[in-house]
Amino acid sequence: MIRIPEYLAVAQWALLGALGVLVVIMFRQLGRLLTGAAKTAELGPPVGGKAAALTYARPGDPAERRLAPGEGQPLLLAFVDPTCPSCEDLVGVLGQLQAAGELASLRALLLISDPPSYLQISDVFSSTGIEIGRPVRPAGLDYYRVSATPLLVAIDDAGVVRAAGSVVRPADVRAFAQSCLLPAPEAALAVVPAVAGRGEDEQ
Template identity: 35%
Template sequence: METALLISNGLLWCAVLALVAMVIALARQVGVLFERVAPMGALVTDSGPKVGEAAPAMALRTIDSQAVQLPGAAGTNTLLFFLSPTCPVCKKLLPVLKSMQKAESGWLRMVLASDGDQPEHQAFRQEYGLTGFPYVLSAQLGMAYRVARLPYAVLIDASGNVSAKGLINSREQLESLLTAQELGVASVQEFLYAPASGEHAHAHGHAHGHTH
């Protein structure tokens, strides 16, 4: 009887140890999966002004003949969103832009940018209810930022420097530009995948107090 009890306890402990090993292995797999599905930030390109450099100074006019200065006045953060009336992804993101403009209006100025035929853009602006945005047509602006694909966005900080930029295909990628500025990094990918270092210890000191 005593021998059977010892054997039973031994088997039970073996089962417990096997279960612990399985839990540890599962935890590792979950960590790997998290890295693979971590939020993808805007696809940063190497062309145009680099993150941290001064944004090109330009005096522009909207399609309503209103003056737009880039970068803005001291203390003004500006999100440039390059789009086109013929870009399906741009149209998909328009509700996101409207929502973001409403949520971030206390600290962020949003400017739509494109080039081409003004009547076409006027019609596009009216059809999609974009009259609340400054809307600029300027081939020079697109060339200054080396915009080759759309939609593309550039975030200019309150000091007039490019703080984040990249190709945008989703709400998450657009919001990642704001997150990158809060974290004080060039992109969300840099923050997620770079080795931990002291430079991230004070990242939240760059935050502007907005929420997403």
């Protein structure tokens, strides 16, 4: 009979256990991505409601600025953090749309909760030309229900939320940007749930 060292048997079980756990994690995530069930509950403001005002400051500038939806300019708010990989994807897509002139008719704003110094950690964040702000008061944040990031919120010129959800695909982000420019009856996007791969819908 072949006798294997005790340690080899123990180590093999440890490796097998770790692999088993990792496979379960991957399958669970695959299921979430396929069903679009990832963290959509309680995410984002109610579509059709009047958006709340926010107070924010730009990185490196302590002056407080007030963001008041409904003052005649459509808004595209992205609640993102430099430490979130999907947020990097969303900011990258927004940058592409801006470079293509597709955000010219609205005001896009990246809102972060991480310290401004974290912007340097991400190439995408540190090089984006989109305005960045960090909320300085909790007032108004509850309304947006940022339970997960990235969260994109489209607000029309009357201050009504037209779309809200966690999206990163260019087609979805473009649809969000367009939804806040359309007349109310046509801007009927619901909360878009899933975060999916970048560039999948590009033709």
